[in-house]
C-alpha cells in the first residue's frame with residue numbers, strides 16, 4: 001500500500017469508525033483483516049501477554065511484607081466489590097435494552113419524581129463510598145505510622161540513581177539498599193533535584209520524594225531475598241534506568257555487612273599491579289571531582305557521583321541498570337551518556353588501556 005493511499009484510508013477510517021475500532025484497523029491495516037477478527041485477536045493477544053507476568057519482580061500483588069500485604073488486603077475486596085456492582089448495573093442495563101426495545105413495544109413505567117427510589121439510589125452509593133473510605137483511611141494511617149525501634153536509613157533521589165545513606169554508621173550504599181529480615185525500616189527520603197518516587201512493589205506502595213521536603217516510607221520484609229525497585233515518577237531522560245535493589249538478609253549477615261561497609265577502601269600499594277596503575281589514572285583523570293573513595297579521596301562537600309569505596313561489593317551499578325561486570329563497566333567508562341542518556345557522568349575520552357586499568361582498580365574495591 002503506498003503512502004497516499006494509506007493516508008486516504010486513514011482519513012476515511014477517522015470518519016467511519018469509533019476510536020476503538022479505528023485503533024484496531026490501523027494496527028491491522030496492512031493485513032486486510034476485518035476488524036471483528038482483529039479485535040478478537042487483540043483480545044487473545046492481551047490474554048497471552050497477561051500470562052507473561054508470572055514471577056514478575058515488580059508485581060505489587062505479590063506482597064512479601066506486612067505493608068504490601070495491608071495494601072493487598074484492601075485492594076482485593078474493593079476490586080471484587082467493584083466488579084460485582086459493575087456486573088449488576090450491566091445486567092440491568094442489558095435486560096432493559098431487550099425488554100423495552102421497539103420490537104416488543106413495551107412502555108417502561110414512568111418513575112419520575114419517585115421519592116423512595118431517589119433516596120435509595122442516592123443512599124446506596126454514599127454507603128458504598130463510606131464502606132470503602134473507612135478501611136482506606138485506616139490503612140493509609142497504618143502505613144504512615146513509624147514503628148518503634150525502626151532502623152532509619154536515608155534515601156537520596158537524584159537524576160538518575162538512588163543513594164542510601166546509613167546515618168548511624170556514616171556510609172553510603174548507592175543503588176543497593178540492604179536491610180535485615182523481619183525488622184521495621186523507616187526510609188527518610190529527600191531529593192537533590194526534581195521529584196522522584198521510591199517504590200518497592202513487593203514491600204510497600206510508592207511514595208514521592210520531593211525537593212525541600214523529607215518524606216517517610218516504611219518497609220519491612222518477611223523473607224530474605226532480593227526485591228526490585230524503580231523510580232515511580234517520570235524524572236527526566238534516564239528515568240527508566242533509575243532503579244534500585246533491596247537486599248534482605250538475616251540479622252547476623254546485616255551486622256557483618258554494616259561492619260564491612262564502614263571500612264575504608266583497599267588502597268593498592270604495589271606499584272607493579274594493574275590496580276595500582278588504575279588508581280593513578282583515577283586520581284589524575286578528574287574522577288575524584290565527582291566520586292569519593294574513603295581512605296583514598298575524601299571530600300567535605302556532597303559530591304555528584306556515587307561513593308565508590310566498596311564499588312565491587314555491590315552487584316548492580318549506574319542506577320541498578322547494569323550488573324557489576326567487566327564488560328558492562330567497559331561500556332560505561334567508554335561513554336556513560338550513551339548507556340544512560342543524559343547521565344551527569346560525562347564521556348571522559350578514556351583510552352582502551354586506561355579503561356582496562358580503571359576496571360581492574362574498580363573491581364578491586366570490594
Ligand code: HEC
Pocket residue numbers: 159160161174175282285286287288289290291304305306311316317318319320333340343344345346348350358362
Ligand atoms: C562530572 C562528574 C563525574 C566525573 C568527572 C566522573 N564521574 Fe563517574 N559518575 C558520575 C555520576 C553522576 C554517576 C552516576 C550516573 C548514573 O547512575 O546516572 C557516576 C557513576 C560512576 C560509576 C558507577 C557507580 C555506581 O555505583 O553506580 C562508576 C564506576 C564511575 N562513575 C567511575 C568513574 C571514573 C573511573 C571516573 C574517572 C575516569 C569518573 N567516574 C568520573 C559523575 C562523574
Ligand SMILES: [Cu+2]
Pocket residue numbers: 157158160195196197231232233234235239242
Ligand atoms: Cu527518578
